[in-house]
Amino acid sequence: MKLYSFSLVFLGLTFQGHGSTSKIIRDLSKYRDPRELFGVTPLVPSLGSTLKIVGGQEVVPNSYPFVVALFVDGLYFCGGSILSDNRILTAAHCVDGRTYIEVVAGAHNVQQDEPDQEVVATLDYTVHENWNFNITSGFDVAVVKLNKPLVLNDKVGTISRAQADPTIGEKTTAIGWGKPRDSAPGISATLNYVDGLPVISDEECSLIYGPLSPATLCVSSEGGHGTCSGDSGGPLINVNSELVGITSFTSGEGCELGFPDGFTSVADFNIWIDANLE
Numbered sequence: 001m002k003l004y005s006f007s008l009v010f011l012g013l014t015f016q017g018h019g020s021t022s023k024i025i026r027d028l029s030k031y032r033d034p035r036e037l038f039g040v041t042p043l044v045p046s047l048g049s050t051l052k053i054v055g056g057q058e059v060v061p062n063s064y065p066f067v068v069a070l071f072v073d074g075l076y077f078c079g080g081s082i083l084s085d086n087r088i089l090t091a092a093h094c095v096d097g098r099t100y101i102e103v104v105a106g107a108h109n110v111q112q113d114e115p116d117q118e119v120v121a122t123l124d125y126t127v128h129e130n131w132n133f134n135i136t137s138g139f140d141v142a143v144v145k146l147n148k149p150l151v152l153n154d155k156v157g158t159i160s161r162a163q164a165d166p167t168i169g170e171k172t173t174a175i176g177w178g179k180p181r182d183s184a185p186g187i188s189a190t191l192n193y194v195d196g197l198p199v200i201s202d203e204e205c206s207l208i209y210g211p212l213s214p215a216t217l218c219v220s221s222e223g224g225h226g227t228c229s230g231d232s233g234g235p236l237i238n239v240n241s242e243l244v245g246i247t248s249f250t251s252g253e254g255c256e257l258g259f260p261d262g263f264t265s266v267a268d269f270n271i272w273i274d275a276n277l278e
Contacts, residue, residue, distance in 0.1 A: 033229040066158055071104065079177065086146040102119060143273065
């Protein structure tokens with residue numbers, strides 16, 4: 001039987017196979033994190049070289065069933081969290097002004113067409129009305145709306161939202177497919193996590209980045225752990241596996257310099273999120 005190979009360039013997908021058997025291969029090197037367009041420059045020099053997810057570990061496949069991958073306009077990549085069978089929470093900077101979002105749920109290796117993956121394309125999303133393309137001014141939150149509901153199961157599931165921010169010093173976990181190092185050619189193929197990230201005060205974070213929105217939640221990346229390009233929009237969870245933050249920014253100087261990571265506080269936007277679940 002004839003071997004065929006063709007590409008959907010817009011989506012960055014390649015199909016290969018014999019007859020009716022096909023496998024999707026995504027060229028991950030072509031995708032950028034849209035937060036690279038919003039570079040956040042720290043006010044202080046490097047805090048010391050680290051390996052930052054950067055400094056994480058590969059997750060047990062499907063152990064975080066609420067995490068989704070977003071392939072946006074065939075150019076950008078972000079993460080997101082499943083709130084219901086047809087609503088995804090992500091960062092505003094991931095989707096605002098975009099025209100095509102491919103949501104991949106149930107994924108571990110986003111470079112491959114895995115049997116548990118559910119793929120839904122959508123053009124529908126809502127960003128916070130006060131979002132102004134300035135990441136550090138806050139309101140970096142959006143809800144993606146699916147016109148075809150996900151089939152929820154043990155591989156694709158929802159996450160509960162925290163009703164209050166974690167306290168200073170409380171340990172958190174970030175999850176995503178972001179670059180494992182600044183020099184990596186693209187995002188990670190497999191889902192990773194980094195735990196033990198302590199929450200720091202707004203004052204400490206503002207010393208690095210200048211004035212920040214009160215709805216910004218910062219964690220320390222010292223010790224070689226944190227988020228990187230490609231993690232935007234993905235979840236930050238607490239020890240109770242509740243969603244506390246949406247990955248928003250890190251230093252525009254690079255992920256390996258030890259600067260804090262910034263997240264949008266979920267608790268601060270729960271009322272807005274609830275209104276957009278209807």
